[in-house]
Amino acid sequence: MNHTIRTPDGTKEIHWTPGQAIKNFCWECFGFEGDPVKECASPLCPLFPARGRPKGWRGPGRVLSDSEKLSTSERLSLGKKAARERALKPSDSE
Numbered sequence: 001m002n003h004t005i006r007t008p009d010g011t012k013e014i015h016w017t018p019g020q021a022i023k024n025f026c027w028e029c030f031g032f033e034g035d036p037v038k039e040c041a042s043p044l045c046p047l048f049p050a051r052g053r054p055k056g057w058r059g060p061g062r063v064l065s066d067s068e069k070l071s072t073s074e075r076l077s078l079g080k081k082a083a084r085e086r087a088l089k090p091s092d093s094e
Helices: 018-029 066-088
Strands: 002-007 010-015
Touching: 002 018
Parallel strands: none
Antiparallel strands: 002 010
């Protein structure tokens, strides 16, 4: 696909694949500085689902209700308590 684009030095005619077009759109959005794929965390961008994700990005997450938060907290507490008890329990192999 041939297209005329803006560059830091003006404009130029280029031939890009769709992936190159997405990468360079993001680079222009960043003012031609930095690494948009690693640094961008704008899930509202229409191209965000089509491009790479920054390292460690886990998505917007799910909103929990108050009862879900409470039950999750209780399950975590029980699991931590069971792990402590296992750690303190003498092993049978001694």
